[in-house]
Amino acid sequence: MLAYRHSFHAGNHADVLKHLVLMAVLAYFRDKDKPYWVIDTHAGAGLYALDGKHAQTNAEHLDGIARLWRRDDLPPLVQDYVTRVAELALAAGSPEGKALTRYPGSPALAASMLQAGDKLKLYELHPSDFTLLRGHFGGRREVSMHQGDGFAGLKASLPPPPRRGVVLIDPSYELKDDYRHVFDAVKDSLLRFSQGTYLIWYPVLRRPEWQRLKERLERLEVKWLNVVMRVTQPDDEGFGMQGSGMFVINPPWVLEGQLREVMPWLTERLAQYPGAEFQLRSFEPKLSRG
Numbered sequence: 001m002l003a004y005r006h007s008f009h010a011g012n013h014a015d016v017l018k019h020l021v022l023m024a025v026l027a028y029f030r031d032k033d034k035p036y037w038v039i040d041t042h043a044g045a046g047l048y049a050l051d052g053k054h055a056q057t058n059a060e061h062l063d064g065i066a067r068l069w070r071r072d073d074l075p076p077l078v079q080d081y082v083t084r085v086a087e088l089a090l091a092a093g094s095p096e097g098k099a100l101t102r103y104p105g106s107p108a109l110a111a112s113m114l115q116a117g118d119k120l121k122l123y124e125l126h127p128s129d130f131t132l133l134r135g136h137f138g139g140r141r142e143v144s145m146h147q148g149d150g151f152a153g154l155k156a157s158l159p160p161p162p163r164r165g166v167v168l169i170d171p172s173y174e175l176k177d178d179y180r181h182v183f184d185a186v187k188d189s190l191l192r193f194s195q196g197t198y199l200i201w202y203p204v205l206r207r208p209e210w211q212r213l214k215e216r217l218e219r220l221e222v223k224w225l226n227v228v229m230r231v232t233q234p235d236d237e238g239f240g241m242q243g244s245g246m247f248v249i250n251p252p253w254v255l256e257g258q259l260r261e262v263m264p265w266l267t268e269r270l271a272q273y274p275g276a277e278f279q280l281r282s283f284e285p286k287l288s289r290g
């Protein structure tokens with residue numbers, strides 16, 4: 001049985017980076033007047049109580065979303081994300097004008113960006129988180145929920161009928177095999193739906209597996225963008241997440257410029273030590289002239 005529960009980590013620095021990039025990509029898709037699908041292979045519970053027992057255990061959101069909360073100097077991209085978080089949190093019972101007590105996960109954020117004809121497909125394996133997810137989105141026709149393996153679900157979902165789609169792959173990497181599964185899923189998905197936009201989240205840890213995944217992804221002959229933010233050091237025993245990355249395949253053309261503008265500011269705001277840093281790399285295959 002999987003032990004990971006995202007409720008212990010909701011709204012931390014990694015959620016901020018992941019959800020900021022997700023919202024920037026979805027805003028681009030929404031602004032083009034054609035339907036699209038969003039597939040979230042590892043959905044989690046969908047919405048989290050920051051004043052609940054799990055989130056309060058390490059209060060990770062205090063070094064994440066709480067550092068952006070109620071500031072009046074947010075860059076526009078961050079402002080859009082924080083405003084959306086605020087709207088969803090308020091609707092879920094977070095008191096107005098006070099500290100944030102609810103945080104929307106990727107399903108809630110993505111669902112809020114859907115327009116007529118768009119669809120959101122969610123996969124979640126953990127029975128308790130799936131029950132919570134169903135409680136949040138049950139009854140919305142444009143949202144379908146599946147309790148099962150997101151990697152298998154992705155295979156069965158591609159290509160999406162509108163031939164426009166965003167895929168978020170966001171495992172907990174609780175199992176070492178997840179690194180390999182992610183890469184295999186990406187390779188397979190590109191064969192099925194080469195024009196899709198794929199967002200792959202990964203942690204920055206002392207253990208080396210994430211670096212191998214990053215290197216393998218960066219060797220793919222597709223258009224990609226990779227943003228990594230390191231905000232803290234490992235703890236005394238060498239454990240703990242130092243930061244995280246988002247690898248985006250077929251990113252909207254505006255995304256790199258948006259992130260170049262925002263990442264220095266965001267890294268400074270979320271820094272927990274003087275060595276905090278970000279890296280932004282991108283690649284575009286040369287067109288073959290046959």
Ligand SMILES: C[S@@+](CC[C@H](N)C(=O)[O-])C[C@H]1O[C@@H](n2cnc3c(N)ncnc32)[C@H](O)[C@@H]1O
Binds near residue numbers: 149171
């Ligand atoms: C990092 S959390 C997801 C957070 C969510 N995407 C968000 O941003 O709000 C990862 C989730 O994947 C679930 N999970 C683990 N293995 C899975 C699998 N093979 N298929 C689907 N879900 C899985 C876990 O139970 C956990 O809820």
